[in-house]
Amino acid sequence: MKICSAAQIRELDAYTINHEPISSLELMERAAACFTRWLIQAYPDQQRPVHIFCGIGNNAGDGLVAARLLHHSGYDVRVHTCRISPNRSEDFEANLKRLPGHGAIGASPIAEGDPMPELPEEALVIDALFGSGLNRPVKGYWGDLLQHLNGLNVNRVAIDIPSGVYADQSTTGVAFHAHRTFAFELPKLAFLFPENAERVGQWTVRSIGLHPEAIAQAETSNYYLTEETACTLLRPRAKFSHKGTHGHALLIMGSYGKMGAALLAARGALRSGAGLVSLHVPKISYNIVQTALPEAMVSLDGHELQFTEVPQLDAYQAIGIGCGLGQGTLTQKALSQLIALADQPLVLDADALNIISTQPDLLKALPSQSILTPHPKEFERLFGPTPNHFKRHELQIRKAREHGVIIVLKGAHTSIALPNGRSYFNSTGNAGMATGGSGDVLAGIITGLLAQGYTPEAAALLGVFLHGLAGDCALQRESEESLIAGDIPDALGLAYQQLRKAGNRH
Ligand SMILES: NC(=O)C1=CN([C@@H]2O[C@H](COP(=O)(O)OP(=O)(O)OC[C@H]3O[C@@H](n4cnc5c(N)ncnc54)[C@H](O)[C@@H]3O)[C@@H](O)[C@H]2O)[C@@H](O)CC1
Ligand SMILES: [K+]
Known part of the structure; x- marks a missing residue:
């Protein structure tokens, strides 16, 4: 609209x-x-x-x-x-x-x-x-x-x-x-x-x-992202497909004391429909991941506590990085290496964005069509302050164009600015989703969609829409107060069902 x-x-x-x-x-x-x-x-x-x-x-x-x-x-x-x-x-x-x-x-x-x-x-x-x-x-x-x-x-x-x-x-x-x-x-x-x-x-x-x-x-250049548009983005899942058909997502996330963020993102990626999800984590997290999330595979870093080594990237169709990552010096170096090595668009969230905001050259080096998912504070660290939200929105559009990236600014109406200068405001979601970990789930969902072969533009739009819709579906069992981030991946199934039904209607 x-x-x-x-x-x-x-x-x-x-x-x-x-x-x-x-x-x-x-x-x-x-x-x-x-x-x-x-x-x-x-x-x-x-x-x-x-x-x-x-x-x-x-x-x-x-x-x-x-x-x-x-x-x-x-x-x-x-x-x-x-x-x-x-x-x-x-x-x-x-x-x-x-x-x-x-x-x-x-x-x-x-x-x-x-x-x-x-x-x-x-x-x-x-x-x-x-x-x-x-x-x-x-x-x-x-x-x-x-x-x-x-x-x-x-x-x-x-x-x-x-x-x-x-x-x-x-x-x-x-x-x-x-x-x-x-x-x-x-x-x-x-x-x-x-x-x-x-x-x-x-x-x-x-x-x-x-x-x-x-x-x-x-x-x-401004659009309101409604069910009518979102359902046209949704692709059918082929009957004779197998896990290899639906892509392999790599999530480089988590550090000592912040593994919850990585697990939530991984659950988002798994429930989004990615064929395979690997979590690249520091050594200390091995048991946590294997126990908490049997569906995910583990790629172990050489470091005990934080991300320091870029794994082999060829096997992955999509890479998400940042949730719970920490900002240690070794992690900063590894992030720059990843940005230099990756051919595929990256999904960058949380600490990956915080590191980039202290090293603006990294922003220029991002693979084109990478997706940045800042919340308002992270956005400000990246691109500077603005006097009001209209100006902030203009800045968001300008930066997406300038760097050829997709900027997803999270909020009650999350806005998605595309490299072509268009921007979409999301229509789904509720105040219950303003809770720790909800953004990690979003980063996981978008990475999971990218892995399945959705274009970066479609992955960002559909990911944001489905994430909000899942939050809305979760309210069938929860209240805005009781909703927690983990409810969102659990309700993704209902969100997909609802969007497919809408697709048949429109
Ligand atoms: N045929 C149409 O154009 C339609 C218009 N519609 C209605 O018309 C509205 C727009 O109508 P108008 O363009 O007449 O605008 P307004 O109804 O907003 O009134 C504008 C008038 O108020 C004055 N004014 C503006 N700001 C002022 C201020 N701060 N202090 C004092 N005076 C001020 C203007 O000089 C002008 O005389 C829409 O919001 C909608 O409600 C609807 O009826 C749909 C059809
Ligand atoms: K009025």
Whole structure:
């Protein structure tokens, strides 16, 4: 699914109006009806008073349509029209006239300087002050109003985007804090970054029937990775295959005291479907690996405690390195040797990334299409600080291009930047996965997919998607609190099943 800028969304609206064709008033009706249907399902209690705060543009127009439709569905609705400026949009004016009269819908105009509105505690507040037309930070009285609404013990819902939040750049002014946001047609970039989590809340996106041709033509480098795309990446497993067909993954991971990370990664690789998985570990870990993971093979380092020797690499289709590796001097040397020797793309995580961040030349020497899987701190160590998540995302794309690598930046919506400048935000996963070892499992899954012959791009995208989906499937038995990293490989089977089913559907 594409992620478009606010300017592009305006173009999509205009194209739809001209080519469907449909009047902009009708399109507003369709969009707001879509919102209202969703709202009625989400908040079925008609006794709860609904307070809709409208600005002056088309977002406010949506608010007015929703007011009318909710009223007709039996809700007790009050509209607060905010006189932000006299320049109200045409469709806003038209819908103001369409509001049922005779006090059927209470209407309270608000002008700058008015006392802040008092609302009942159980109220449902709908924010239609500003939408994607926001062109400057919200300040002054209207900022105070948003802050007032944020401070009330009410349910807050935003139409299209919370007021004050920019769709495609970092928000600087005051913004509405929605518990839920309902967006039209496509997700906004702003929804995907932690800095907006409190503003956007739980978000939903639904099609309002914008013209498919316009969406297909829109040029963007940002995508939202959904089941529909992920299932097309999944390949069938041939009936007459054997373990040799599905590749041999090598994981160079673990050091004295940090073997858990290596084992979790290996379980990820095994459950991802790799034919064979070998763990290269220091001598002291031999018994641990053989006991804990009978399915894995062991490649022993000459050192007792840490990684110091690059094994023969020819036998392996994919190599993952870094989880629990440590950063000792000998390990640093061995990592540089590995980078120099490897022909195949590498999957680099944790300490491998930490070592690279102290030796930037290593980054330049990586085999092309290698996959780096930093968490935000590791990303910052590698590429430096950024003032906000939008800038960090731009940096991620730039670095992936510059070094010809894939950068998987882990987070609630893990983003995957490809060497061609595209980036994908993941749609699966949950807060239960924010727990130690979850990233090690991901490194293992991606290495396991690479070993099976998936392209680095497909391995990164599918790996991230399946990892999140497995975390979601694990919630069938666990809670977000109780979920631990080891549950993720155990639920990979359910994730594969679900994705295959989706593949048959789409
Ligand atoms: N036909 C269409 O174009 C459709 C538009 N839709 C809705 O329209 C919205 C976009 O509408 P608009 O482009 O009218 O934009 P808005 O509804 O966001 O309003 C923009 C107006 O607010 C003013 N403004 C912006 N930032 C301000 C600030 N910080 N302080 C004070 N005034 C400010 C602008 O000058 C402009 O007059 C979407 O978010 C969506 O809700 C939907 O109805 C779908 C169809
Ligand atoms: K809004």
